Amino acid sequence: MSSLARKAILSLAGNRFVTRVMTRHGLKIGAGRFVAGVTLQDAVAVTRRLNDEGLAVTLDLLGEGVTDRDGARAMAEGCAGILEAIGREKLDANLSVKLTQLGLAVDPEAAMENMVYLQDIARQAGIFIRIDMESSDVTDVTLDIVRRLYARERNVGTVIQAYLYRSPKDLEELARLGMNVRLVKGAYLEPPSVAYPKKADVDAAFRRLIAQHLSAGCYTAVATHDDAIIAFTESFVKEKGIPRDQFEFQMLYGIRPERQRELARAGYRTRVYVPFGSDWYPYFVRRLAERPANVWFVLANLMKP
Ligand code: FDA
Numbered sequence: 001m002s003s004l005a006r007k008a009i010l011s012l013a014g015n016r017f018v019t020r021v022m023t024r025h026g027l028k029i030g031a032g033r034f035v036a037g038v039t040l041q042d043a044v045a046v047t048r049r050l051n052d053e054g055l056a057v058t059l060d061l062l063g064e065g066v067t068d069r070d071g072a073r074a075m076a077e078g079c080a081g082i083l084e085a086i087g088r089e090k091l092d093a094n095l096s097v098k099l100t101q102l103g104l105a106v107d108p109e110a111a112m113e114n115m116v117y118l119q120d121i122a123r124q125a126g127i128f129i130r131i132d133m134e135s136s137d138v139t140d141v142t143l144d145i146v147r148r149l150y151a152r153e154r155n156v157g158t159v160i161q162a163y164l165y166r167s168p169k170d171l172e173e174l175a176r177l178g179m180n181v182r183l184v185k186g187a188y189l190e191p192p193s194v195a196y197p198k199k200a201d202v203d204a205a206f207r208r209l210i211a212q213h214l215s216a217g218c219y220t221a222v223a224t225h226d227d228a229i230i231a232f233t234e235s236f237v238k239e240k241g242i243p244r245d246q247f248e249f250q251m252l253y254g255i256r257p258e259r260q261r262e263l264a265r266a267g268y269r270t271r272v273y274v275p276f277g278s279d280w281y282p283y284f285v286r287r288l289a290e291r292p293a294n295v296w297f298v299l300a301n302l303m304k305p
Contacts, residue, residue: 006289023281031284034254034294035062036276040078040085043276046253047091054264055272057093058130058250059086062277063101069110072103076114078277080121087125094128096273099142108141115149115156123153128180130221133159135188136195143170150177159223161186162206163195171209175216182221182250183209187286207232214242221271223250225259244268252287 027035036046047057061078079097086093097118103110115131122129131146133139146158157179160171163186174181185202186195196202206224210233213220222233230249237247248269251260263270275283288294 019281027280031280034252034275034284034287035280036253036274038276038278038280040081040276043082043274044085044089044091046274046276047093048089050272050274051092053261055260055270056248057091057272057274058096059093060096060132060273060275061101062275062283063279064282066101066103067106069103069106072101072106072110072114075101076117079118083118083121083125083127086127093274094130095122096130096132098132098134099145100134100138104138104141108145112145112148115145116152119149119153119156122155127155129156130182131156131158133161133184136164136190139164139166139170143174146179147177150179154178157181157219159184160209161195162209163190163202165194165196167205167209168212171213172216175213175218178218180219180221181213182223183213184223185226203229211236214247215240217246220247221250222247223273225251225256227259230263255287 027037036043043059047059050057059082061075061082063075063078066072066075079095079102082095085091086095095118097115099108099111099115102114115129118129131142131149133142142158146156149156158174159182160167160174161184164170171181171183183206185206196205203226206229210220210222210229214236222229224230233247233249236242237244244267248271249263250271250273253272253274260270260272
């Protein structure tokens with residue numbers, strides 16, 4: 001999508017009237033396709049439905065702009081509730097978290113403390129926690145916290161972004177530890193001094209990272225909706241004889257759901273990233289800005305009687 005159209009959507013979405021209407025009615029008129037709902041109960045119901053279709057899930061409690069310790073602690077409590085629900089309801093699911101939600105911007109040690117709290121709950125319930133990767137100004141501190149957590153217990157992993165020039169080296173270090181890593185193209189606006197500006201270069205880097213981590217014998221989550229990358233992974237694992245329990249595909253809730261089911265039916269472990277929570281609006285706007293077809297989908301729902 002052109003950056004002009006993207007900016008137009010982001011600016012319209014920021015309009016106060018649009019925000020008020022959307023936050024009040026949005027889940028009914030389209031946002032519900034990308035967000036599982038407002039409550040944990042909503043997310044559990046969606047997870048169960050996806051599990052019944054043969055899809056694993058990673059749950060994400062939405063919430064942005066945590067600026068104090070109380071907000072970070074409240075987020076940690078929300079995540080603890082998710083871990084408890086996964087155990088109690090026997091869901092095929094794990095948890096994805098962002099360290100900025102757990103206080104990274106306030107004090108990295110506060111984020112570490114909150115993660116230790118969650119890691120201990122997850123250990124008791126036998127659940128894995130994925131630490132999402134955010135913008136490049138927090139890559140170092142995120143990797144540092146991930147390594148410290150991994151030294152305590154191996155039930156955590158993180159994400160490496162193909163667009164960053166530094167990623168092959170970071171991935172090599174994580175492979176030395178034997179870490180389960182999710183590989184993605186990268187979602188933040190980064191300068192050309194740190195990230196490939198061209199899509200073709202990002203795609204090529206993504207393929208190299210997939211080959212690198214799988215060849216190192218490490219568990220690899222290939223998170224993409226891109227058929228060319230999926231096809232590359234399929235042929236790479238076939239050629240190298242990499243077993244199916246060493247990797248999985250991941251996609252976002254509501255994006256290419258048919259393809260998700262198709263991959264699961266083909267016998268690939270496939271996991272859906274399921275976001276939920278009252279602070280769903282900014283996440284939803286980013287999904288719209290990524291792709292014009294999604295805007296038409298919402299407008300068409302608005303026109304329905
Ligand atoms: P690309 O953007 O090239 O899209 C390929 C095709 O997928 C498109 O042509 C279209 O058909 C379809 N598609 C893509 N987006 C769509 C949309 N919104 N609606 C409908 N169709 C769409 N990033 C990050 O920086 N840190 C992280 O921790 C994560 N975590 C993460 C987890 C999971 C499970 C996923 C799937 C993605 C992430 N990402 C992420 C986001 C990632 O970096 C990337 O921005 C998106 O996945 C889009 O890139 P694709 O690989 O899908 O390819």
